[in-house]
């Protein structure tokens with residue numbers, strides 16, 4: 001784990017190091033000032049896994065939900081679940097982040113943004129999302145083509161290569177946490 005993960009630098013880390021399933025949720029959360037339950041779980045457990053301390057998580061989610069959700073309402077409605085994910089409430093289970101197989105398998109309704117974007121976004125939106133991350137054009141097309149064929153993790157690996165400007169990865173992408181760790185390792 002890298003020790004510099006705080007509420008203040010999450011957006012910076014997201015642009016540089018998060019896989020699309022997480023940067024997409026970060027972007028939606030920031031623009032809509034809200035995420036539905038599936039998105040909060042997918043992103044929240046990932047943020048915990050990369051080393052965001054619980055107090056920083058509460059700070060981050062409270063400020064991202066404002067002003068749409070006032071602070072006192074946030075504390076009543078959402079804070080419990082964040083503490084719960086950190087094992088500080090209820091059965092005190094220390095929940096772990098989802099891997100790609102789980103995330104790819106998520107289905108969602110209108111208004112849900114969780115799941116794997118390589119599966120869930122249409123091609124125009126996928127191209128736009130990868131271009132925003134400054135992915136090399138050739139790799140954008142490779143990722144879109146692999147996603148079209150249902151090879152979502154290979155699409156994610158192609159995007160990784162195009163964003164980080166590296167040759168082919170030796171290993172596939174199996175979890176968002178692995179994507180993040182690899183990105184931190186090669187680009188500090």
Ligand code: SF4
Nearest residue numbers: 019021100103116156
């Ligand atoms: Fe996230 Fe895995 Fe999909 Fe990549 S392949 S966007 S890491 S769920």
